[in-house]
Amino acid sequence: MKGFGPTTFGELNAEEYDALHDPGTTEACVDLIAELAGDGDVLELAIGTGRIALPLAERGLRISGFDASPEMLKILEGKPGGSNIETGIADMASFDLERKYDFAFLVFNTLYNITAQKDQVACFQQVANHLRPGGRFLVEAFMPNRESFENNQAVRTKHVSFDSVWLEAVQHDPVAQTLNYQRIRITETGTQLKPLPMRYVWPAELDLMAQIAGLRPVAHWGGWQKQPLTASSDMYVIVYEKPGT
Ligand SMILES: C[S@@+](CC[C@H](N)C(=O)[O-])C[C@H]1O[C@@H](n2cnc3c(N)ncnc32)[C@H](O)[C@@H]1O
Incomplete structure (x- = not known):
């Protein structure tokens, strides 16, 4: 990344x-x-x-x-x-x-x-x-559990409240053994991104x-x-x- x-x-x-x-x-x-x-x-x-x-x-x-x-x-x-x-x-x-x-x-x-x-x-x-x-x-x-991905990707809801939602999006490459995470926090004031690449x-x-x-x-x-x-x-x-x- x-x-x-x-x-x-x-x-x-x-x-x-x-x-x-x-x-x-x-x-x-x-x-x-x-x-x-x-x-x-x-x-x-x-x-x-x-x-x-x-x-x-x-x-x-x-x-x-x-x-x-x-x-x-x-x-x-x-x-x-x-x-x-x-x-x-x-x-x-x-x-x-x-x-x-x-x-x-x-x-x-x-x-x-x-x-x-x-x-x-x-x-x-x-x-x-x-x-x-x-x-x-x-x-x-x-x-990692391959069954938690569909087409080597997943979006998970981590937190939902009245004024915010936190999501985690991840792409999996089983050949390189990488997981590219993006943690996304959406609030009334904007969107915050926290990437986390892993092998x-x-x-x-x-x-x-x-x-x-x-x-x-x-x-x-x-x-x-x-x-x-x-x-x-x-x-x-x-x-x-x-x-x-
Ligand atoms: C998930 S945290 C783990 C911290 C602690 N060991 C624990 O168990 O709570 C990952 C840590 O790895 C550090 N880190 C990431 N890449 C590193 C690198 N290449 N060399 C040294 N530290 C690194 C981060 O700064 C962070 O403190």
């Missing part, structure tokens, strides 16, 4: 992110990451406004993170405990933090915000470069990206409660490990 770069998500969404982006799984996500990460050094890629990092820090995890968006990080820093979390500006596809970690994670479909396959592969490589031997990388994302990745391709980066899978789950990953799962939580020396 023309004009959409690593900083665009934050420019368009930071102000309303916390109010409008609650997947309803935050507690379960925090529980599982706390269990898996233990007392090592933890890195969150695309840390955003700290939805996951702040509760993990409250539980005593040694967590830091980065994001492409200064607007998202500013909101994190303004929250209680936010300024205690070390953050920086970096791109998931090319970050170099000159440090090693024991656990890294990338949740809430954010791998899909990297819209080129080669850059998703590069992200895995950068994660592998930042892990200590035995270190782990967790990725969580949705699995989705099936678990088998994710495993291959990990393999290219020298990581091996240690868990394939269909949700935060460690449900089995099956053909009817609508999301995955997959964990990779960097082999020990």
Whole structure:
């Protein structure tokens, strides 16, 4: 999508992110990451406004993170405990933090915000470069349902009220594995557009990206409660490990 770069998500969404982006799984996500990460050094890629990092820090995890968006990080820093979390500006596809970690994670479909396959592969490589031997990388994302599209497109009504309507239009390209979303808010004062291009990745391709980066899978789950990953799962939580020396 023309004009959409690593900083665009934050420019368009930071102000309303916390109010409008609650997947309803935050507690379960925090529980599982706390269990898996233990007392090592933890890195969150695309840390955003700290939805996951702040509760993990409250539980005593040694967590830091980065994001492409200064607007998202500013909101994190303004929250209680936010300024205690070390953050920086970096791109998931090319970050170099000159440090090693024991656990890294990338949740809430954010791998899909990297819209080129080669850059998703590069992200895995950068994660592998930042892990200590035995270190782990967790990725969580949705699995698209083709039946929710007609002719590879859909328009969904997200909210209707007396003076506004919010719609979501999406075009699906199953060859490129892209979903081009446009979230449309129509009110008496005008129309607001919030585009969101994504490239989705099936678990088998994710495993291959990990393999290219020298990581091996240690868990394939269909949700935060460690449900089995099956053909009817609508999301995955997959964990990779960097082999020990
Ligand atoms: C859906 S939010 C997820 C934020 C947070 N991890 C959470 O779970 O609430 C996506 C985040 O990815 C960031 N982002 C998008 N593209 C990025 C990139 N190429 N490199 C780093 N961060 C990026 C956005 O700024 C935003 O903070």
